[in-house]
Amino acid sequence: MSPRTPFTQADLTGLRSDIAGEALVRGDPGYDEARTVFNGMIDRRPAVMARCASRADVVRALRFAREQDLEVAVRGGGHSVSGSALCEDGLVIDLRRMHDVAVDREAGAARVGGGATMSDLDRATQPYALATTGGRASTTGVGGFTLGGGSGWLERKFGLACDNLLAADVVTADGGEVRAAADENPDLFWALHGGGGNFGVVTSLTLRLHELPAMSMVLLLFLPENAPEVVRTYRDLMESAPDEAGGGCLCLTGPPEEFVPEALVGKLLCGVLITFAGTEAQVRDVAAPLLALDHESEVVAEIPYADLQCMLDDPSGLRNYWSAEYLDSFPDEAVSAFCTTAAAMPVPSGSQHVLFPMGGAVARGPADYPLPWRSSPWAVHPFGIWESEADDERGKQWVREVRAAVRPWASGAVYLNFIGREGQERVVAGVGEDNYERLAVVKARYDPGNVFHLNHNIKPAVALV
């Protein structure tokens, strides 16, 4: 065991014998795998990885952290770009073993373990032709995704993931077990709609499911010189598209995939994905103005939703740096700014320069939740991904340039799940100033000591006076 480990072997043995899961320390088989997250830039060595298998394990692991005065991190899918799932020398509550999904067809709901991935959820609901809004990568954790808001292909039809949150089971900082729902601890329930992992460990989430008999898509690739026309056409089309239509417009390096012509692999491309909660004929109809433009590649298909959800999975372990701006409008000048910064994107790399349409059920959703960005019609999300540390500065600089270029149209509100650590001002901008104060009061009630601080942190209200 490392000399920095603060507890005794007897303490560790006690923890190990009390939990159904495992407690891994440095040198244990599986420790290095357990401390690996999506972003390859993150390399932290927790003192203990508590791989919890039950709610009782979470309570016990938290008690251990309290007794040993260890910093606490909570790990779901490990997708947080800042690596908030891990701490150095502290204790990580790793929820991945708690990934069961139980579908209640009659109730139209699923009870999802706090460590389940999108794929666990989508594969469980697919056989019933039911679905709910999920993240656009199958390995993202349902927990971190939903608690931060939850934006995905189906959001314009079914709302954000957190709009579909019906209840949550939470273990609080002092080991208390509480349930949050509209009629049970409503302050906590409200805070879980955008306040992230600040209030406790969510061991299960109950999510509303919707009927989804068919899902279709159109994927088109264009040469980069046509990007301004493509983006304008896409904007106009989405501004009047039905709620069933989702997707995004992006600039990317042509990947070595079947649908990419060989000569375009490794080159800068402009792509459009239109997803549609309906049939192939319907998506073809919606995408008609884009299909009419000169394009290099075209995929039009009906596809099971759970398969669509894995279609754009990025490999884990690459270096990631992202940010986002939410726009009040997207006029032609903003299109130019978007396209100019696309041309400056490091290529080849895994980076993506994404434009997401909002609107529909997102904009109509409950205004009360701490999600001030939900009323923005457009989001720009520079998603910097590259392989080598030598490219870190160039990649980060590009992401910052994108933010600066679209700032004239930015509302200032930002979805916190799309950004890394950008300072406390951005956290306040992510939830809204008034909401921040309300969240701080809830935080003071459920986590007065700020045990859960490795996140977009809401400081407990008592600390403000």
Ligand code: FAD
């Ligand atoms: P983790 O890194 O494990 O957790 C992040 C934080 O969430 C933790 O530190 C903790 O504070 C909290 N947390 C997680 N689970 C729990 C829990 N059960 N109880 C309490 N707190 C918890 N977001 C979108 O909205 N839409 C997308 O389409 C989307 N696509 C993505 C694609 C990729 C490839 C990646 C890497 C991320 C994507 N995200 C997307 C962002 C993602 O939603 C956030 O990073 C989210 O925090 C990930 O949750 P996680 O559980 O995987 O992450």
